[in-house]
Amino acid sequence: MPFRPTNATVFVSANVSLCLGLLGCDNDYPIAPTACDDWCYATQRADCEEDDSPDDCVSECEETALGRQHPECESAWITLSQCYRDAPDSAFSCLDDYSEPENSLCLEERRAGAYCVSERAGLCFDKCVREVEACGGMLADCEYQCSASVAGCETEQLELDRCLEHAPVTCRTDEQPADVPCCEPLVALLRCAGYEGEGCPAG
DSSP: OOOOOOOOOOOHHHHHHHIIIIIOOOOOSSOOOOHHHHHHHHHOOSOOTTOOOHHHHHHHHHHHSHHHHOGGGHHHHHHHHHHHHHSOGGGEEEETTEEEEOTTTTHHHHHHHHHHHOHHHHHHHHHHHHHHHHHOSOHHHHHHHTTOOOTTOHHHHHHHHHHHTTSOOOOOOSSOOSSOTTHHHHHHHHHHTTOOSOOSOOO
């Protein structure tokens, strides 16, 4: 699962990784490259305006990356990192000024990482894939939203995602759809979050 780095501190480790991985330098430095060094080299590929320097990227990765937040998913994360690293630079483009993978890149590895985190994250990822195939857009943009949740409403969120798994895809437009997919579990989630408005239409 991707992340967008924001701040910084580790410079030496990232540059050691660059030396070893790209130039085949002799390694006299005692710190070996980390999985986050590999992740940053594999993902920051489109030379986008907001892409961080290697040290900033590694620092953020150590706090937010899939394999760091969910140690039980480290193997899936490393597999995804290797898949990204094997891809050409042309498989990445800028989204909101950050490097992001193209929609079709490493789909199975991204899916495995999401389902490793939780059923809800996996169902959300599958929904994102269907939406992008039907409506266009960038998968990474939708993928980020799968990590968001309403505290205390995890059960309601999971029920909504389970319902949406079998619902037809509704592309987002300026017009309100005639039928809201999975209205009842959606309203249940909204009410869990404090919504006090009307429920689903009768009939």
